[in-house]
Amino acid sequence: MLDDEPAYRGWFDGVDNYEGTVDRRDADEVEVSVGVGPEAAAHYFGPPAVAVTAGTEVQWAWTGHGGQHNVVAEDGDFDSGDPVRSDGLSFPFTFDAPAIYGYYCATHRQEGMRGAVFVAPGE
Numbered sequence: 001m002l003d004d005e006p007a008y009r010g011w012f013d014g015v016d017n018y019e020g021t022v023d024r025r026d027a028d029e030v031e032v033s034v035g036v037g038p039e040a041a042a043h044y045f046g047p048p049a050v051a052v053t054a055g056t057e058v059q060w061a062w063t064g065h066g067g068q069h070n071v072v073a074e075d076g077d078f079d080s081g082d083p084v085r086s087d088g089l090s091f092p093f094t095f096d097a098p099a100i101y102g103y104y105c106a107t108h109r110q111e112g113m114r115g116a117v118f119v120a121p122g123e
């Protein structure tokens with residue numbers, strides 16, 4: 001976990017599996033599961049918040065649990081398309097600029113299926 005949490009400004013309110021930002025600044029590629037939690041209501045991303053450095057590729061990988069999901073950037077920077085239920089689908093995106101990128105599942109946003117990628121400034 002990061003020692004100094006980014007200012008998510010309430011983005012994770014109601015996201016029950018958010019416990020802080022997972023520090024993956026040492027990785028070239030990071031995987032985030034799509035559809036985690038109790039199988040019948042797997043309406044979360046896992047982990048919901050990750051820290052990376054510029055140039056890191058994040059791969060969202062569908063688990064097949066919790067119904068149909070997608071990954072949509074709050075600011076429109078990326079979108080995996082229509083929600084689907086699959087256990088073999090993945091969606092990659094490479095983050096190039098330092099910022100906080102909030103994202104959500106369009107069908108389960110109000111149920112807490114929100115996440116964020118914090119692209120840390122260079123050292």
